Structures are given as structure tokens and as C-alpha cells.
Amino acid sequence: MAPVKVFGQAMSPNVARVLVFLEEAGADYELVDIDFQAKEHKSPDHLARNPFGQIPAFQDGHVVLFESRAIAKYVARKYKTDEADLLREGDLSEAAMVDVWTEVEAHTYSAALSPIVYERLIFPLMHGKPTDDKVVNESLEKLRKVLEVYEARLSKHRYLAGDFLSFADLNHFPYTFYFMATPHGALFESYPRVKAWWESIMSRPAIQKLSATMTP
Amino acid sequence: MAPVKVFGQAMSPNVARVLVFLEEAGADYELVDIDFQAKEHKSPDHLARNPFGQIPAFQDGHVVLFESRAIAKYVARKYKTDEADLLREGDLSEAAMVDVWTEVEAHTYSAALSPIVYERLIFPLMHGKPTDDKVVNESLEKLRKVLEVYEARLSKHRYLAGDFLSFADLNHFPYTFYFMATPHGALFESYPRVKAWWESIMSRPAIQKLSATMTP
Known part of the structure; x- marks a missing residue:
């Protein structure tokens, strides 16, 4: 079968x-570079994959997808096993808790944490744009409140959706990985349950392997 | 069974x-008011439902949820029938297309359209704050590009995820409904497929019934 x-x-x-979900599944995949300098993301080939001209896009035979969270769910469903059922769609209440914490990641957690990653790493390193300290400080204040809620949640359950690793946890990996490379990574020290949860994610072989290809 | x-x-x-998905399912539900002026959204009872102190929250027996998109999916799963299978989770590629256009709603469509609703309706009417025309104009420019992509998509398929009504379409209802009440609603006239799609959503009895309770 073609990768x-x-x-x-x-x-x-x-x-x-x-990639997190492909690595977790041990799936055979091919990473195809899109050259932004050559405006390949706005080429007809790429716009046929993603009409908004962004990355990632994804292809599995005749199935062509975009939107990272949608692709990640496709991967989680396609490679689902009894041992690795990350979406729990067969169980109404478990699936709902996975969805709740997946939405929290998108609309609350990453909304607070990702501006710090952009201001401290992506803008200065990739675009030569200086850090806006006001954005960083406002985001840190929001993030502390979010992490308090996470600390309480992870005091009751081992993982976000319950006592099982799910899509919601792994979905936190990419931005948190880069956040840890900013000068604010030590913030997690104040939230011991969150820190332990993050370390358990980072210790996974698939995550270790992927991290090695992402070093900022 | 308790509603x-x-x-x-x-x-x-x-x-x-x-509510869209509850009305579509013809489900028996109770709407419980949360009094923001009395800070009821920050009360212990409500924080137990949603630790971020926001609305909506949801309860179905022992299942207590927050995050509107997660609750909406729970409702779509719970009341799924052969005729109304809005998430299509049994079909790998159909479920993926539902997810793609659900994510587009959250991260692209509403990201462009909802600031216009806030600036033109919610801020002036609810908070006495004047409209920021710069935000409106920038959002309109983004929205035009988004609607071009929607027009192309809806020229190929009757609905966003394919030739079947799905979660992705209905999920566009609330913000679009309010957008239509702003002075910019006529923008949809320039996109005939999008306009026809919106009219087909608005003509649904469940949507008609719900709209009557939402009039700005």
C-alpha cells in the first residue's frame, strides 16, 4: 500500500x-516539502489540496484533506486499534470528554500559549520581527489561569479526557513542545500535575522520535 | 427520561x-438561564460544569459537558438516526470531510465573520462600545476570500462536506444568522451558491423555530 x-x-x-498521530500509529508516511519561498503553497497543485493555500495538506489515495485537526482525526480513526482508540467514538460520554478537551486545546489553551511561541520564537527567528512583550505578558497571564484549570483536572484524572490517553492529550504536543523552548518553559514547574502529564507525553517513543526532527 | x-x-x-442540533433532532431539552449580571457564570455550581466559567454548559444525567462544538457533537451522536447521521463517523472519508469543513468554520470562516458580528451588533448593543471600522473592513476583506472558496466548493457539491447535509453546514448557522442582521448581510448576494446554501439552511423548520428565539 502506498504511504x-x-x-x-x-x-x-x-x-x-x-505527524504525532502517524508516528503514534507507526504508520508509513511520506513528508512532501512545500517551498514557501517559491510560493508553492499558492500553486494550483497545492490549492487543489487546500483551497486556502496553507499547510498541512494530506493525501491517502483518493482522500485529500486539509486542516490539521481534521487530518489528525482521520489518522486516529484509520489506524485505530483496540489498544489505541484515541477518539473513543464508540462510547458516547468518553468521546464527548475527548472532544471537550480537544476544543479547550484549540480555543483556550493554544489561544493563550501559541502567541508566546510566535512572539518568542517564530517571529524573531523566521521573520526578524522583535518580540512584543505586551502580547507575551498578557498571554502568560491567560496561560496561568488555563494551567490552574488543567492542574485541577489532572488531579482528578490521569489524562485530560479521563484515565486514558486520548487524542486530546497528544493534540497538545506541538505548541507545548515549542513553548518549552522559550524562556517561559519553567512556568510548568508551578503546576506539578501538568508537568507530570507533559513529561508522560514527552517520554513516548513516537514523540521522542518526532521531536528530534522539530528542534527549533 | 429527564430532558x-x-x-x-x-x-x-x-x-x-x-440548540441547532437539539432542535434538528427534535430532542426534549431545558434551557437554564445563567445570570451574568449576578455573576452566576462564576458561581461554584457553574464552575463545576465549566471550569472556565463560560456558556454553554450541558448536562445529560451524569454527563456534564462544556465547549459548544463538543456539546453539539455529543448531541449529533446521541440522536443519530439512519436518516440524520450528521457526523458520518462510520465512513472514514465522509467523516474526514465533515471534520475539514467543521474546522474551516472554526478557524477560517468564523474567524473572519464573527468579528463583524461583534463590532456591528454585540459590542454596540450589549456593551455600548462603538464599532471599530478598521476591524470590520479587515474582516470583510478576509471574509470575501473565504466566501470565494465556499462558492467554488458549493459549485462542486450541494453541501460543504459533500452531497449530504452535515454537522459542518449546521455549525455555520449561529454566527451567519447574526451576520445577516448587520448592514453587510448583502455581501452573500455576490456568491449565488453560498446564498442558496444559506437559504437551504434557513428554510429548515428546526432553524426557523430556533431563529424566532434569537432575534437580535
């Missing part, structure tokens, strides 16, 4: 979000 | 996102 294709760079957090 | 409970006001777009 599935992921279009984009492992260094991009949204591409890495897809 | 499920939705905490919040029908006028809130994120509460309405949940």
Missing part, C-alpha cells in the same frame, strides 16, 4: 500535529 | 450552536 502523504514541514506546529 | 439541560441564553451564538 500516505503529508504536505509541509515537520517544524510547522500544525504539520507536527498530524 | 437534557443547556445552560445559557439562546441569544448567545455558542449556545445557539448547541
Whole structure:
């Protein structure tokens, strides 16, 4: 069977979000580079994959997808096993808890944490743009409140959706990985349950392997 | 069986996102008001439902949820029938297309359209804050590009995820409904496929019934 294709760079957090689930599944995949300098993301070939001209895009035979969270769910469903059922769609209440914490990642956690990654790493290193300290400080204040809620949640359950590793946990990996490379990574020290949860994610062989290709 | 409970006001777009799927299912539900002026959203009872103190929250027996998109999916799964299978989770590629266009709603469509709703309706009417024309104009420019992509998509398929009505389409209802009440609603006239798609959503009896309770 031909390997599935992921279009984009492992260094991009949204591409890495897809790769996490492929690595976790031990899936055979091909990473196809999209050259932004050559405007390949706006080429007809790429716009046929993603009409908004962004990465990642994904191809599995006739199935062509975009939007990292949608692709990641496709991968989680396709490679689902009894041992690795990351979405739990067969169980109404477990699936709902996976969805709740997946939405929290998108709309609350990453909304607070990712601006810090952009201001401290991506803008200065990739675009030569200086850090906006006001954005960083406001985001840190939001992030502390989010981490308090996570600390309480992870005091009750081993993982976000319950006592099972799920899509919701792994979905936190890419931005948190880069956040840890900013000068603010030590913030997690104040939240011992969150820190232990993050370390348990980082210790996974698939995550270790992927991390090595993402070093900022 | 006790009716499920939705905490919040029908006028809130994120509460309405949940009500759409309950109305479509013909489900028995109770809408429980959360009094923001009395800070009820920050009360221990409500924080036990949603640790971030927002609406909507949801209760179905022992299942307590927050995050509108997660609740909406729970409702779509719970009331799924052969005729109304809005998530298509039994079909790998159909489920993926539903996910793609659900993510587009959250991260691209509503990211462009909802600031216009906030600036033109919610901020002036609810908070006495004047409209920021710069935000409106920038958002309109983004929205035009998004609607071009939607027009192309809806020229190939009757609905966003394919030739079947799905979660992705109905999920567009709340913010679009309020957008239509702004002075910019006529923008949809320039995109005939999008306009026809929107009209087909608006003509649904469940949507008609819900709309009547949301009038700005």
C-alpha cells in the first residue's frame, strides 16, 4: 500500500500535529516539502489540496484533506486499534470528554500559549520581527489561569479526557513542545500535575522520535 | 427520561450552536438561564460544569459537558438516526470531510465573520462600545476570500462536506444568522451558491423555530 502523504514541514506546529498521530500509529508516511519561498503553497497543485493555500495538506489515495485537526482525526480513526482508540467514538460520554478537551486545546489553551511561541520564537527567528512583550505578558497571564484549570483536572484524572490517553492529550504536543523552548518553559514547574502529564507525553517513543526532527 | 439541560441564553451564538442540533433532532431539552449580571457564570455550581466559567454548559444525567462544538457533537451522536447521521463517523472519508469543513468554520470562516458580528451588533448593543471600522473592513476583506472558496466548493457539491447535509453546514448557522442582521448581510448576494446554501439552511423548520428565539 502506498504511504500516505503529508504536505509541509515537520517544524510547522500544525504539520507536527498530524505527524504525532502517524508516528503514534507507526504508520508509513511520506513528508512532501512545500517551498514557501517559491510560493508553492499558492500553486494550483497545492490549492487543489487546500483551497486556502496553507499547510498541512494530506493525501491517502483518493482522500485529500486539509486542516490539521481534521487530518489528525482521520489518522486516529484509520489506524485505530483496540489498544489505541484515541477518539473513543464508540462510547458516547468518553468521546464527548475527548472532544471537550480537544476544543479547550484549540480555543483556550493554544489561544493563550501559541502567541508566546510566535512572539518568542517564530517571529524573531523566521521573520526578524522583535518580540512584543505586551502580547507575551498578557498571554502568560491567560496561560496561568488555563494551567490552574488543567492542574485541577489532572488531579482528578490521569489524562485530560479521563484515565486514558486520548487524542486530546497528544493534540497538545506541538505548541507545548515549542513553548518549552522559550524562556517561559519553567512556568510548568508551578503546576506539578501538568508537568507530570507533559513529561508522560514527552517520554513516548513516537514523540521522542518526532521531536528530534522539530528542534527549533 | 429527564430532558437534557443547556445552560445559557439562546441569544448567545455558542449556545445557539448547541440548540441547532437539539432542535434538528427534535430532542426534549431545558434551557437554564445563567445570570451574568449576578455573576452566576462564576458561581461554584457553574464552575463545576465549566471550569472556565463560560456558556454553554450541558448536562445529560451524569454527563456534564462544556465547549459548544463538543456539546453539539455529543448531541449529533446521541440522536443519530439512519436518516440524520450528521457526523458520518462510520465512513472514514465522509467523516474526514465533515471534520475539514467543521474546522474551516472554526478557524477560517468564523474567524473572519464573527468579528463583524461583534463590532456591528454585540459590542454596540450589549456593551455600548462603538464599532471599530478598521476591524470590520479587515474582516470583510478576509471574509470575501473565504466566501470565494465556499462558492467554488458549493459549485462542486450541494453541501460543504459533500452531497449530504452535515454537522459542518449546521455549525455555520449561529454566527451567519447574526451576520445577516448587520448592514453587510448583502455581501452573500455576490456568491449565488453560498446564498442558496444559506437559504437551504434557513428554510429548515428546526432553524426557523430556533431563529424566532434569537432575534437580535
